Amino acid sequence: MNSADDLVQQVEFWFKRTGLADIEDSRGQFMKLIEEFGECAGAYTRDDREKFLDGAGDMLVVIIGILLQQKSSFEEALSIVLEIILKRKLVVVDGVAYKEADWTDQHREIWESRGESN
16 A cells, blocks of 8 residues: 555645646635535445545545645645644534634534643
8 A cells, every 4th residue: 555645745746747737726626625524424425435435535636735735735735734623623413623713602512521721
């Protein structure tokens, strides 16, 4: 099995080979991302694991391509977001994570009941 780095490099190579990497306007890829998201969500609701994984993979490919078009990288985006989310206070209610800026009184009560500080 290939490493995540190898897989990202293969996707970047594909985007460069097709010429998509040279397009600076990513609107087309954002539309593709929305399309793939819909397919992935549909597969999830139908409990179709194979099509769900295909859709999730398609979304990752498109995201890697958008980042490449914007002169960035998958690694850079993950590094930036991890630096933020690892410090973030989260409360999960019914499977949905809420960051502190979006908390209601209910979320604060849940946080405090966990005995969390900061």
